[in-house]
Amino acid sequence: NPACKIEVPERLVVSYGALVENGLADRCVSIPVREATDADILLVHSEEYLEAVKKTPYMTLEELKEFTLQYGDVYFHPNIYHCAKLALGATLQLVDNVMTGKVRNGLALVRPPGHHSMRSAASGFCIFNNVAIAAQYVKQKYGVKRVLIVDWDIHHGQGVQYSFEDDPSVLYFSWHRYEHQKFWPNLRESDFDVVGKEKGAGSTINVPWNKVKMQNSDYLSIFFHVLLPVAYEFSPDLVLVCAGFDSAIGDPEGEMCATPDIFAHLTHLLMNLAGGKLCAVLEGGYNLKSLAQSVCQTVHSLLGDPAPRPANLEGPCNSALESLQCVRSAHRKYWSCLKHFYISVLSQGCSDASGFIQAVLGLLLPLGYEYDPSLVLLVQTPGSGICDSVWQQLTGLLQGLAQGHILVAVNPCSFLHSVERTCIDPTCSSLLGDAAPSLGQLHAAPPEDVEAVENLRQRLKADWKLLQTTGEFMKATSLSYTNVTSTEL
Ligand code: X5A
Numbered sequence: 018n019p020a021c022k023i024e025v026p027e028r029l030v031v032s033y034g035a036l037v038e039n040g041l042a043d044r045c046v047s048i049p050v051r052e053a054t055d056a057d058i059l060l061v062h063s064e065e066y067l068e069a070v071k072k073t074p075y076m077t078l079e080e081l082k083e084f085t086l087q088y089g090d091v092y093f094h095p096n097i098y099h100c101a102k103l104a105l106g107a108t109l110q111l112v113d114n115v116m117t118g119k120v121r122n123g124l125a126l127v128r129p130p131g132h133h134s135m136r137s138a139a140s141g142f143c144i145f146n147n148v149a150i151a152a153q154y155v156k157q158k159y160g161v162k163r164v165l166i167v168d169w170d171i172h173h174g175q176g177v178q179y180s181f182e183d184d185p186s187v188l189y190f191s192w193h194r195y196e197h198q199k200f201w202p203n204l205r206e207s208d209f210d211v212v213g214k215e216k217g218a219g220s221t222i223n224v225p226w227n228k229v230k231m232q233n234s235d236y237l238s239i240f241f242h243v244l245l246p247v248a249y250e251f252s253p254d255l256v257l258v259c260a261g262f263d264s265a266i267g268d269p270e271g272e273m274c275a276t277p278d279i280f281a282h283l284t285h286l287l288m289n290l291a292g293g294k295l296c297a298v299l300e301g302g303y304n305l306k307s308l309a310q311s312v313c314q315t316v317h318s319l320l321g322d323p324a325p326r327p328a329n330l331e332g333p334c335n336s337a338l339e340s341l342q343c344v345r346s347a348h349r350k351y352w353s354c355l356k357h358f359y360i361s362v363l364s365q366g367c368s369d370a371s372g373f374i375q376a377v378l379g380l381l382l383p384l385g386y387e388y389d390p391s392l393v394l395l396v397q398t399p400g401s402g403i404c405d406s407v408w409q410q411l412t413g414l415l416q417g418l419a420q421g422h423i424l425v426a427v428n429p430c431s432f433l434h435s436v437e438r439t440c441i442d443p444t445c446s447s448l449l450g451d452a453a454p455s456l457g458q459l460h461a462a463p464p465e466d467v468e469a470v471e472n473l474r475q476r477l478k479a480d481w482k483l484l485q486t487t488g489e490f491m492k493a494t495s496l497s498y499t500n501v502t503s504t505e506l
Pocket residue numbers: 020090130131132133141142143170172201261263270300301302
C-alpha cells in the first residue's frame with residue numbers, strides 16, 4: 018500500500034544511530050525486550066482480533082492483501098505479528114522498570130506504532146495499541162490510580178481515545194492535524210468538543226489543529242494553557258507519552274513547523290509530574306532527519322541535560338488561538354484550573370498550592386519563555402510560605418529556561434540558623450535534576466483572588482503573546498466566533 022511507504026525500518030536505524038553518534042545511547046540503560054503475551058494484548062484487544070492477527074505469518078501474499086483491505090492505511094508483512102509483540106513487550110518492559118524504580122524514565126524505540134489500533138481493528142500502521150495496553154497494565158499490575166497519556170504525535174490516537182473514553186483514571190490528551198475533519202482519520206470524534214463519556218467526561222482532551230505549519234509557540238501555548246494546568250490538577254502517578262515526531266518540521270504527514278528542540282521542552286515540562294515517572298513510546302515520525310533530531314532532544318531531556326533556548330517564539334497564530342479557546346471552553350466545566358483567569362497569590366502560604374501552580378503555569382512560564390532570559394535568578398525570600406514540594410516544582414520548571422542556567426538564592430536564615438537545612442536540600446535536589454515530588458490532586462484555587470494579579474495579567478496580555486488564551490488581540494478579519502461561549506470571550 019503506497020500510503021504505508023513511509024513507515025519503514027530505517028526510522029529505527031536512524032533514531033538509534035543518532036543516539037549513538039551523540040553519545041546518548043551510552044548514557045542510557047538498555048532494557049532487554051520481551052515478547053508480549055496474549056494476556057497483555059487482551060488487556061485492550063478482542064480475542065477474535067488477536068486470533069486473526071496470529072494467522073498473518075502463515076498467509077500468502079494474496080491472503081495478506083485481502084486481510085488488509087478491511088482496515089485503513091495499514092499493511093501486514095508476514096513478520097509484523099512478531100514485531101508487534103516485541104514493540105508491545107518493549108513498552109511493557111520500560112513501564113515495569115520505571116514503576117519499580119530501576120530507571121527514572123525512558124523512551125521505547127519501537128515499531129510498529131500503536132495509537133491508532135482499536136479493540137478489534139488495525140489502523141494507520143498500528144497493530145497493537147502499545148500505550149493503551151501499557152496504561153491498563155500498570156493499573157492492573159501496580160494498582161496505579163491515575164495515568165496521564167500525552168499524545169504529541171500529529172495524528173489523533175483514536176484507538177487510545179476509544180479505550181478510555183469512559184475511564185476517569187486515564188487522562189488522554191491529543192493534539193492533531195484536523196483541518197476541520199479534512200485530515201486522516203477524518204473523524205468527528207477528534208474535535209475539541211468530544212471530551213469523554215459518563216464518568217470519563219473531561220478526561221479526553223482533543224486539540225484539533227485546523228491549519229498546517231503550526232510552530233513552537235503554538236505547541237507551547239497549548240502546554241501552558243491547557244495540558245499542564247489540567248495535568249497538575251489531575252496529578253498522575255505515571256505519565257505515558259505517545260511520542261510521535263511527525264509533529265516536527267519536515268514531516269510529510271504533519272506539515273507542521275515546530276523544530277526538533279521543542280521536544281526537549283515538551284519532555285522537560287512533563288518531567289516534574291508523577292515524581293518524574295515518564296515513559297515515552299515511539300509512534301509516528303517520517304522525516305528521517307527530523308525524527309532522529311527530535312528523538313535526541315527527547316532523550317537529552319530525559320537524561321536531565323539542559324534544553325536549548327526555544328527558537329523563535331512569536332506567540333500562537335490565530336488558528337491555534339481559536340483551537341486553544343475552544344478547548345478551554347469545552348473543558349471549563351470539568352477542570353477548576355480552567356474556570357478562572359485570576360490567580361491567587363500566596364496569602365495563605367503553601368496551603369494553596371493550586372493558586373501558586375496556576376500562576377506559575379499560566380503567567381510565569383509563558384512570560385519566561387517569551388522573554389527568553391540568559392539566566393534565571395530565583396530568590397527565596399524569608400517567610401514566603403512556599404513549601405518544599407512547591408518550591409521544587411518551581412525550581413524544576415524554571416530549569417527549562419536559559420539553557421538551565423539558574424542561580425538560586427535561598428533564604429539565609431535557613432542555613433545560618435537551621436541545623437537541618439530543610440530549606441536547602443529540596444533546592445539542591447532539584448538542581449541535581451531530581452523530579453519534584455507530586456503535589457497530589459489540586460483543588461480549585463480559592464476565590465479570594467487578588468485583583469492586582471489579574472489586572473497585571475490583563476495588562477501584560479497585550480504585549481506578551483504567550484499569555485494570550487483568547488482571540489481578543491486577533492486581527493478581526495480572520496476571527497471566527499463559532500462554538501465559543503460568551504464567558505470565554
Ligand atoms: C502512527 C502514525 C499515521 C497513519 C497515517 C495514515 N500513523 N495516512 O503516525
